[in-house]
Amino acid sequence: MPTRPIRVAALAFACLCSAASSAQSPGEGLEIGRKMLVEDNPGELWLDRGKRLYHEKRGPKQASLEQCDFGLGPGKLAGAAARLPRYFADTDRVQDLESRLVTCMVRLQGFDQAALAKSAISAPLSDGSDIESLALYVTSRSNGMKMDPPLAHAKEREMYKMGEYLFHRRSGQTDFACVTCHGESGKRIRLQDLINMTEPAGIQGVVSSWPAYRGSHGVVRTMQWRLYDCFWQMRLPELTYLSDVSIALTTYLHRQGHGAVIEVPGFKR
Numbered sequence: 001m002p003t004r005p006i007r008v009a010a011l012a013f014a015c016l017c018s019a020a021s022s023a024q025s026p027g028e029g030l031e032i033g034r035k036m037l038v039e040d041n042p043g044e045l046w047l048d049r050g051k052r053l054y055h056e057k058r059g060p061k062q063a064s065l066e067q068c069d070f071g072l073g074p075g076k077l078a079g080a081a082a083r084l085p086r087y088f089a090d091t092d093r094v095q096d097l098e099s100r101l102v103t104c105m106v107r108l109q110g111f112d113q114a115a116l117a118k119s120a121i122s123a124p125l126s127d128g129s130d131i132e133s134l135a136l137y138v139t140s141r142s143n144g145m146k147m148d149p150p151l152a153h154a155k156e157r158e159m160y161k162m163g164e165y166l167f168h169r170r171s172g173q174t175d176f177a178c179v180t181c182h183g184e185s186g187k188r189i190r191l192q193d194l195i196n197m198t199e200p201a202g203i204q205g206v207v208s209s210w211p212a213y214r215g216s217h218g219v220v221r222t223m224q225w226r227l228y229d230c231f232w233q234m235r236l237p238e239l240t241y242l243s244d245v246s247i248a249l250t251t252y253l254h255r256q257g258h259g260a261v262i263e264v265p266g267f268k269r
Contacts, residue, residue, distance in 0.1 A: 043136065043213030043265030046128055046220040050137025053130055059109030068104035070097070070138065077141035082262055085251045087153040094159045096250045097135055098224050099242045105131075117241045121225050124217040132220045136211040142262045147207060149254045156251070159244075163252025166245060176234040178249070192269065197253070207257035209266030216269055223250055 054065045070080035071088070085096040091103055098120065105111045122129040151157050170177040181187065182197040197203040210223045227246050231239040239246055 041213055041265055041267050042218075043211070043220050043267070046133045046136050046211075046213070047140055047265060049128075050133035050135070050140075053134050054137055059105065059111045061108065061110035063108050063110075065101075065104055065108060065134070067108060068101070070100055077138055079142050079145050081139040081142040082145045082147045083149055085156075085159065085247055085254065086150050087155050094153075094155050094247055094251060096223070096242075096247050097138060098131060098222060099247060101131055101134055101138070102242060120241055121222075121228065122219055124219060126219055128219045132211065132222055135222045136220055136265055139211060139262065139264045143264060145262055146258070147204075147254055147260045147262060148258050149251065151255060159248045159251040160255055162244070162248035163250070166249055167252055172234055172236040174235050176236075178230065197256070200257075200259070203253065203257040204260035207254050208260035208262050209264060209268075211264055212266030212268045214268045220265060221268070 057064050067074040069075075069088075069090075070077065071083050071086050072078075072080045081097055084100070085094050087094050088100065088103075095103065102113060102116050102120075105116055106113050116131065119129050120131040122132060149156075151160055167178040170180065179198065181189065181194045182202075185196040185199070185202075187194040187196075195202045195206055197206060207223075210226060211220050213219070214221045224241060224246055227249055228239045228241070231237070
């Protein structure tokens with residue numbers, strides 16, 4: 001993957017936002033910068049890479065991911081991401097997109113799960129990880145479709161209730177909860193507007209746009225990363241990749257945002 005154009009795009013995004021902010025309010029300046037770059041979203045490079053990785057025979061078992069079942073049957077991707085997280089009988093747990101990807105990469109391709117989890121979140125200004133690219137590709141196959149994760153199974157309902165509790169629970173040295181930042185309109189931290197995720201329009205705009213290209217990092221990020229970073233900003237204990245805590249929060253957020261139309265890759269500051 002050509003990394004230099006990505007770094008140039010990240011620098012250009014920062015410059016555009018800076019220039020726009022000098023004449024506009026911080027929120028308006030960032031929005032102008034996003035609109036100027038969204039039509040040439042560098043995340044498309046990760047999407048192409050994800051498509052190649054999905055069909056390529058890889059790993060110790062030299063197999064592709066074309067038989068991976070994301071909930072609609074082996075190899076059926078259209079609409080699958082719109083119905084995640086969901087319960088899977090073969091693992092007897094509720095899984096989000098990334099945990100299901102890891103399950104398939106281990107079972108079908110023979111990769112080591114611990115190694116996959118360790119490398120899943122890439123460094124800024126890097127080529128990104130395989131999982132970031134694959135997650136974007138699989139989600140993109142549901143573009144234009146409405147999110148509707150199920151709550152039919154008891155474990156799905158349990159995950160949803162856990163996520164609701166975690167979203168509102170204040171904890172850590174700052175006594176913060178997710179709702180502390182995302183429970184009211186008109187809040188901002190530094191130059192970033194904080195979306196009110198207790199309103200349908202706000203949460204739908206969030207859950208429908210990940211995985212997304214983050215201009216300040218020069219790499220595609222996923223929902224697992226977004227939650228990890230939120231925990232870090234709240235000074236909470238490090239969020240373990242693919243933990244039940246992360247999947248519970250994703251279950252709650254995706255269900256609250258049901259009806260949102262998926263459109264990825266998103267573009268973030």
